[in-house]
Amino acid sequence: xxxxxxxxxxxxxxxxxxxxxxxxxxxxxxxxxxxxxxxxxxxxxxxxxxxxxxxxxxxxxxxxxxxxxxxxxxxxxxxxxxxxxxxxxxxxxxxxxxxxxxxxxxxxxxxxxxxxxxxxxxxxxxxxxxxxxxxxxxxxxxxxxxxxxxxxxxxxxxxxxxxxxxxxxxxxxxxxxxxxxxxxxxxxxxxxxxxxxxxxxxxxxxxxxxxxxxxxxxxxxxxxxxxxxxxxxxxxxxxxxxxxxxxxxxxxxxxxxxxxxxxxxxxxxxxxxxxxxxxxxxxxxxxxxxxxxxxxxxxxxxxxxxxxxxxxxxxxxxxxxxxxxxxxxxxxxxxxxxxxxxxxxxxxxxxxxxxxxxxxxxxxxxxxxxxxxxxxxxxxxxxxxxxxxxxxxxxxxxxxxxxxxxxxxxxxxxxxxxxxxxxxxxxxxxxxxxxxxxxxxxxxxxxxxxxxxxxxxxxxxxxxxxxxxxxxxxxxx
Amino acid sequence: xxxxxxxxxxxxxxxxxxxxxxxxxxxxxxxxxxxxxxxxxxxxxxxxxxxxxxxxxxxxxxxxxxxxxxxxxxxxxxxxxxxxxxxxxxxxxxxxxxxxxxxxxxxxxxxxxxxxxxxxxxxxxxxxxxxxxxxxxxxxxxxxxxxxxxxxxxxxxxxxxxxxxxxxxxxxxxxxxxxxxxxxxxxxxxxxxxxxxxxxxxxxxxxxxxxxxxxxxxxxxxxxxxxxxxxxxxxxxxxxxxxxxxxxxxxxxxxxxxxxxxxxxxxxxxxxxxxxxxxxxxxxxxxxxxxxxxxxxxxxxxxxxxxxxxxxxxxxxxxxxxxxxxxxxxxxxxxxxxxxxxxxxxxxxxxxxxxxxxxxxxxxxxxxxxxxxxxxxxxxxxxxxxxxxxxxxxxxxx
Numbered sequence: 001x002x003x004x005x006x007x008x009x010x011x012x013x014x015x016x017x018x019x020x021x022x023x024x025x026x027x028x029x030x031x032x033x034x035x036x037x038x039x040x041x042x043x044x045x046x047x048x049x050x051x052x053x054x055x056x057x058x059x060x061x062x063x064x065x066x067x068x069x070x071x072x073x074x075x076x077x078x079x080x081x082x083x084x085x086x087x088x089x090x091x092x093x094x095x096x097x098x099x100x101x102x103x104x105x106x107x108x109x110x111x112x113x114x115x116x117x118x119x120x121x122x123x124x125x126x127x128x129x130x131x132x133x134x135x136x137x138x139x140x141x142x143x144x145x146x147x148x149x150x151x152x153x154x155x156x157x158x159x160x161x162x163x164x165x166x167x168x169x170x171x172x173x174x175x176x177x178x179x180x181x182x183x184x185x186x187x188x189x190x191x192x193x194x195x196x197x198x199x200x201x202x203x204x205x206x207x208x209x210x211x212x213x214x215x216x217x218x219x220x221x222x223x224x225x226x227x228x229x230x231x232x233x234x235x236x237x238x239x240x241x242x243x244x245x246x247x248x249x250x251x252x253x254x255x256x257x258x259x260x261x262x263x264x265x266x267x268x269x270x271x272x273x274x275x276x277x278x279x280x281x282x283x284x285x286x287x288x289x290x291x292x293x294x295x296x297x298x299x300x301x302x303x304x305x306x307x308x309x310x311x312x313x314x315x316x317x318x319x320x321x322x323x324x325x326x327x328x329x330x331x332x333x334x335x336x337x338x339x340x341x342x343x344x345x346x347x348x349x350x351x352x353x354x355x356x357x358x359x360x361x362x363x364x365x366x367x368x369x370x371x372x373x374x375x376x377x378x379x380x381x382x383x384x385x386x387x388x389x390x391x392x393x394x395x396x397x398x399x400x401x402x403x404x405x406x407x408x409x410x411x412x413x414x415x416x417x418x419x420x421x422x423x424x425x426x427x428x429x430x431x432x433x434x435x436x437x438x439x440x441x442x443x444x445x446x447x448x449x450x451x452x453x454x455x456x457x458x459x460x461x462x463x464x465x466x467x468x469x470x471x472x473x474x475x476x477x
Numbered sequence: 478x479x480x481x482x483x484x485x486x487x488x489x490x491x492x493x494x495x496x497x498x499x500x501x502x503x504x505x506x507x508x509x510x511x512x513x514x515x516x517x518x519x520x521x522x523x524x525x526x527x528x529x530x531x532x533x534x535x536x537x538x539x540x541x542x543x544x545x546x547x548x549x550x551x552x553x554x555x556x557x558x559x560x561x562x563x564x565x566x567x568x569x570x571x572x573x574x575x576x577x578x579x580x581x582x583x584x585x586x587x588x589x590x591x592x593x594x595x596x597x598x599x600x601x602x603x604x605x606x607x608x609x610x611x612x613x614x615x616x617x618x619x620x621x622x623x624x625x626x627x628x629x630x631x632x633x634x635x636x637x638x639x640x641x642x643x644x645x646x647x648x649x650x651x652x653x654x655x656x657x658x659x660x661x662x663x664x665x666x667x668x669x670x671x672x673x674x675x676x677x678x679x680x681x682x683x684x685x686x687x688x689x690x691x692x693x694x695x696x697x698x699x700x701x702x703x704x705x706x707x708x709x710x711x712x713x714x715x716x717x718x719x720x721x722x723x724x725x726x727x728x729x730x731x732x733x734x735x736x737x738x739x740x741x742x743x744x745x746x747x748x749x750x751x752x753x754x755x756x757x758x759x760x761x762x763x764x765x766x767x768x769x770x771x772x773x774x775x776x777x778x779x780x781x782x783x784x785x786x787x788x789x790x791x792x793x794x795x796x797x798x799x800x801x802x803x804x805x806x807x808x809x810x811x812x813x814x815x816x817x818x819x820x821x822x823x824x825x826x827x828x829x830x831x832x833x834x835x836x837x838x839x840x841x842x843x844x845x846x847x848x849x850x851x852x853x854x855x856x857x858x859x860x861x862x863x864x865x866x867x868x869x870x871x872x873x874x875x
Contacts, residue, residue, distance in 0.1 A: 115774075115776075116689060117685050117689075117775065117776045118774045118775050118776050118799075119688065119689065140691065141689075161634060162634045162638070164632055168632070172605065172609065173632060175609075175638070175641070176605050176609045185848070185852075187848075189848040191846075191848060191849060191852075195823060195824070195825075196774050196823075197772035197773050197774055197799060197823065197824040197825060198601065198602075198606075198772050198796050198799040198800055199595075199597065199601065199606050199772055199796075199800065200772060200825050200843070201595075201645065201770075201772075201825060201827040201842050201843065202645075202825075202842045202843060202845070202871065203642060203645070203646055203853060203856065203871075204595075204608055204641040204642055204644060204645055204646075205642075205849070205852075206641075207608055207638055207640075207641025207642060207644070208637065208638060208639075208641060208642045210638065210641075211634045211637075211638050212637055212638075215637075228688075228689050228690060228691050229691060230691050230693070231691045251543060251544075252543075254543065254544065254545060255542065255543030255544075257545075257566060257567070257662030258662075259661070259662070296693075296721065297721075297724060299720065299721075299724065300718075300720075300721045300724065303718060303720060303721065304718075355630040355631075355632050355633060356630065357541070357544050357546070357629060357630060358543070358544050359541060359543055359544050384632070387630070387631040387632050388630055388631070388632070389632045422628070422629055422630070423628070423630045423633075424628055424630055424632070424633035424634075424635050425635045426633070426634050426635050427630070427632035427633060427634065428632055428634055429634070430634055431634075431635055431636065435635070439635065439636060442628075442635055442636075443625065443635075443636060444625065446622045446623065446624060447624055447625050447626065447636075448636070450618060450622070450624045450626075450639065450859070450860070451626075451636050451637040451639065453859035453860075454637055454639065454642070454856055454859045454860075455637060456859065457852060457855035457856045457858070457859045458852070458855075469636060469637075470636075
């Protein structure tokens with residue numbers, strides 16, 4: 001059965017709902033607690049929209065102190081907590097359950113400090129990813145990780161999932177750009193982990209919390225690196241007549257020791273969907289396209305591009321088009337970053353996030369095509385090729401349960417294939433509920449038990465974001 | 478130092494390592510983990526009953542130059558890995574510090590040791606520390622189980638990241654058996670701008686200007702006067718393709734003209750300088766001095782040093798002032814003054830070198846608040862319930 005299971009809600013919690021609401025109301029102002037049906041509906045799912053559960057209540061704290069009091073209250077009352085940023089998780093990381101409250105960070109959205117001398121920003125968890133770069137842009141600085149949802153997604157959610165983005169090839173993912181977090185534990189302790197000072201010695205708590213999917217505590221504040229932008233940056237489109245040539249070209253560029261800022265891959269269906277939405281001038285008559293971005297001075301960009309173009313020619317590139325203006329560059333990136341939204345206009349889809357070694361990309365792409373064809377499903381591929389992080393978008397009709405099941409089964413096969421090729425179930429979207437039951441493909445029982453014991457050091461009763469990340473009892477793949 | 482009569486266990490593979498640990502657990506015997514011994518002076522002095530060595534876990538498991546990934550067993554000498562990478566024009570991105578200059582002892586840096594120490598160098602300003610390049614680990618936990626975390630791909634967010642937790646944990650959580658790294662192409666060329674005679678404040682200002690420029694600075698350090706040096710020297714490094722390095726060095730010279738930037742070191746001269754800076758070689762003598770590594774915000778580094786006053790006998794800025802290496806007299810009073818002085822500035826200090834007696838008597842790592850002490854104990858127990866590994870090496874009693 002492919003349908004993702006939810007544990008049955010705890011009837012004793014449901015029975016005590018009024019009492020729990022009263023306890024939360026004593027901590028929060030009236031507009032910080034959402035208990036009515038219509039209000040709760042807005043929080044019943046995230047970007048994995050095929051699944052939804054109505055939470056017991058939603059709390060929207062405004063301060064660290066309120067978060068700490070909510071945590072202690074829930075610990076004592078035995079109530080589960082589902083943390084939520086902007087609800088853009090593609091893996092169901094923020095999907096609630098009937099016996100849990102949603103703790104939303106959207107009202108904690110202040111930028112606390114922009115320090116250009118020491119090159120960091122300190123922000124509350126509900127600040128959006130893009131807002132950080134915007135706050136530093138006038139001085140030429142930016143925050144590097146750039147998930148496609150960066151306009152909406154929050155830094156708290158990015159920390160939870162260790163989010164990536166197109167420009168991570170050169171600048172690294174969230175954990176490489178995160179300097180510190182303020183974490184509120186289930187006991188209401190407020191821990192400052194890491195900080196603006198480089199390289200804290202001792203155990204790397206920051207590295208542990210980043211990507212922990214909200215299961216160790218609530219991240220209420222983050223300190224992130226600001227980087228001075230290069231003198232210039234330019235995306236270039238490379239169109240190929242075959243997907244295999246394009247993916248081999250990616251491996252060859254990396255193999256030649258060239259690390260562009262970004263190297264994105266789109267196949268024919270993805271190009272058509274994105275071009276129709278963004279009018280970015282993508283070539284429509286090619287089977288696959290790479291967007292490669294280089295940066296630096298004019299001469300530096302030209303030199304790096306020459307090296308890349310030579311490799312592309314050796315792999316049969318047919319179309320090469322350099323962006324000629326800032327506006328054109330923006331259009332090219334808009335097309336790529338709206339891929340998921342644009343696909344949503346055409347069909348329902350699930351987005352896979354498996355990662356494979358870059359040398360195995362041609363093989364992996366071919367297998368994705370074969371798997372989807374076997375299920376009679378359409379697929380569009382648009383992904384971060386430079387680091388092997390694939391995003392097959394499997395198209396289906398959400399109103400057809402049989403098709404949904406087929407899509408999920410195809411997705412599971414693709415992820416198992418990613419692991420078998422030496423990769424991972426998820427490169428940047430997180431495990432959430434979606435890939436939970438596949439974790440035993442990637443990890444042994446002892447590996448998972450070790451992770452769970454570390455989690456229990458923070459949260460022995462597994463109240464924080466329960467029934468996520470780790471396989472439900474008896475549901476390993 | 479561990480007395481010679483302490484028995485050393487040298488498992489030849491992971492299965493044997495699991496058996497050795499399980500046996501030690503059954504016998505209630507504590508274990509001190511040893512790699513090549515070149516960083517044995519790091520942390521509090523060892524207390525274990527026996528020594529568990531990675532010496533026979535030796536060899537590169539794979540190097541995929543086209544994927545820029547390498548996996549090696551924990552006891553593999555770093556030199557072997559570096560040679561294999563150089564043959565393909567690649568490198569470990571984080572420029573790991575070789576502690577032998579500071580400790581003055583022998584030993585051979587190994588892969589496991591550099592992971593356990595999160596050994597990093599000046600390039601951390603642009604490429605991050607070791608923990609940013611380690612993408613997978615295998616280890617034996619205190620239950621005698623083989624654990625895999627991470628993998629061999631650059632992006633992997635499946636499950637809790639125990640890689641970074643073990644990177645820099647000085648072996649208190651487990652016995653590392655294997656590590657996987659992401660790599661970078663070795664830069665074709667490098668150049669270093671040298672600025673002489675800046676005081677601390679001007680040096681930090683120059684480094685801040687350079688690091689805030691669009692010219693991709695990959696090293697920003699300053700060496701104080703003293704130890705036979707008449708005046709300070711501030712260093713800024715750029716690396717990459719030859720034409721790009723020349724261009725950016727020129728741009729930096731112009732940007733830093735007001736600070737008196739004039740000289741450019743190239744090639745081997747630049748390489749030798751950064752190796753010496755990486756290893757804090759300039760603080761190695763006199764041997765009896767204590768050496769500290771302090772993390773502060775660069776903008777606070779000068780005030781911090783001024784407040785510490787003459788107790789700081791010599792210092793070196795790395796990371797644009799964000800890391801201050803300094804030497805003091807090896808006394809508990811100096812250690813206490815160090816902690817007290819740093820406290821209002823935030824940040825953290827590690828006592829990297831001191832006699833065993835001093836490292837046993839004072840905190841070597843930044844003292845933790847009570848909630849983190851409790852969490853440290855619980856996480857230690859999650860890996861090593863009976864406290865077999867490196868007891869007391871990081872924090873007394875843990």
